Amino acid sequence: MWLPIFGLLVGITLGLLTDIKISAEYANYLSIAILAALDTLVGGIRAHLQNIYDEKVFVSGFFFNIILAASLAFLGVHLGVDLYLAAVFAFGVRLFQNIAVIRRVMLTKWSLFKEKTEKN
Amino acid sequence: MKWKWNRYLVAKKIHRTKESLVTLLKKRNKIAFTLIAVIIGFMVAIQYKTIKEPSIKQVRDTRDSYELRSGILKEQKVQTELVQEISNLEEKLAQYDTTRSQSKEQILSETLEELKSEAGMTEVSGKGIILTIKPIEENILLGENIPNASPELLKRLLNELYLYDAKEISINGQRIITTSVIRDINGQTKIDGKSVSRGSIEVRVLAKDAKKLKERIQVSPTIDNFYVDNYEVTISNPLDKVTLPSYQNSLNIQYMEPIDE
Numbered sequence: 001m002w003l004p005i006f007g008l009l010v011g012i013t014l015g016l017l018t019d020i021k022i023s024a025e026y027a028n029y030l031s032i033a034i035l036a037a038l039d040t041l042v043g044g045i046r047a048h049l050q051n052i053y054d055e056k057v058f059v060s061g062f063f064f065n066i067i068l069a070a071s072l073a074f075l076g077v078h079l080g081v082d083l084y085l086a087a088v089f090a091f092g093v094r095l096f097q098n099i100a101v102i103r104r105v106m107l108t109k110w111s112l113f114k115e116k117t118e119k120n
Numbered sequence: 121m122k123w124k125w126n127r128y129l130v131a132k133k134i135h136r137t138k139e140s141l142v143t144l145l146k147k148r149n150k151i152a153f154t155l156i157a158v159i160i161g162f163m164v165a166i167q168y169k170t171i172k173e174p175s176i177k178q179v180r181d182t183r184d185s186y187e188l189r190s191g192i193l194k195e196q197k198v199q200t201e202l203v204q205e206i207s208n209l210e211e212k213l214a215q216y217d218t219t220r221s222q223s224k225e226q227i228l229s230e231t232l233e234e235l236k237s238e239a240g241m242t243e244v245s246g247k248g249i250i251l252t253i254k255p256i257e258e259n260i261l262l263g264e265n266i267p268n269a270s271p272e273l274l275k276r277l278l279n280e281l282y283l284y285d286a287k288e289i290s291i292n293g294q295r296i297i298t299t300s301v302i303r304d305i306n307g308q309t310k311i312d313g314k315s316v317s318r319g320s321i322e323v324r325v326l327a328k329d330a331k332k333l334k335e336r337i338q339v340s341p342t343i344d345n346f347y348v349d350n351y352e353v354t355i356s357n358p359l360d361k362v363t364l365p366s367y368q369n370s371l372n373i374q375y376m377e378p379i380d381e
Contacts, residue, residue: 003151005157007158008157008158009153009161010158011163011164012161012165012167014161015165015168015169021166030170032168033163034160037160040156041157041160058153059156
């Protein structure tokens with residue numbers, strides 16, 4: 001539970017400490033990639049809570065989603081269609097759904113835990 | 121009993137291996153999760169930085185016209201300062217040059233020359249006109265007595281000429297200077313002690329604008345006054361070169377004395 005959060009903090013500090021900057025043209029792609037990564041992460045957490053977690057699916061989904069989102073944005077820029085909006089929409093909807101599922105699972109777990117403690 | 125115990129042990133072993141397997145799997149899961157969390161954190165941080173601190177190129181692009189103007193102003197100030205410095209240095213150089221070339225003696229002699237020419241001690245030439253004052257011939261034929269050209273009239277003429285921007289004047293080869301006197305001595309008109317001939321009198325005048333001088337003197341009443349005295353004044357056209365002789369007498373300074381320093 002705490003290790004991934006620690007990893008997140010490590011990643012943020014690393015990013016802030018290093019002097020890497022991305023030019024404005026590629027900031028769009030990075031934002032889409034971040035959205036895809038967040039979606040994958042939340043999806044992974046949900047799968048973990050539902051006990052259907054598969055590492056292969058998770059890791060492959062992470063990279064595949066990022067690449068797909070970035071390439072979709074790229075294609076959109078070159079076709080003059082705001083295709084990145086599709087990615088934003090899809091990932092956004094999924095993000096919310098996943099978070100909702102996580103909330104429900106947590107709620108049921110919590111109520112079960114409460115019942116157990118009451119029985120004891 | 122023993123058999124049961126064995127079964128229990130086997131079951132326990134199996135359970136343990138299962139547990140260790142699960143923990144192992146969980147650990148591996150956690151590692152992958154952590155790695156991906158690190159990547160996500162890194163990306164987020166970079167994106168945050170990119171948005172918060174735009175690149176240098178963008179900074180240049182976002183400068184508005186006022187900022188650009190102030191920048192130009194700054195550069196212009198620097199430029200003016202540099203130009204001023206250059207001119208100052210050049211001035212100094214010129215000063216050194218002049219001080220080297222113009223020693224005190226040279227300056228003194230130059231000033232002396234200037235003063236001499238101003239006082240009328242040198243021959244001068246330039247643009248000007250020549251006035252010729254002659255007795256009217258018809259009257260001579262009629263046997264009228266020709267009087268001297270009266271000094272009053274001559275003085276009047278000179279004053280008028282000076283009034284009309286005449287610079288230098290000579291009468292019959294006699295330079296008129298500031299101390300020149302024209303007067304009647306025993307019925308003879310004399311300039312600086314030398315008599316003016318009864319015949320024609322030649323007045324040479326230097327002026328910057330000779331044409332204007334001629335036009336002005338042509339309509340002056342002094343010419344008519346000469347006519348009353350039986351003298352006729354003819355005025356030449358403006359000449360490009362009129363030469364005036366230098367003042368021949370020695371300057372007699374009576375009241376001026378050099379200051380002892």
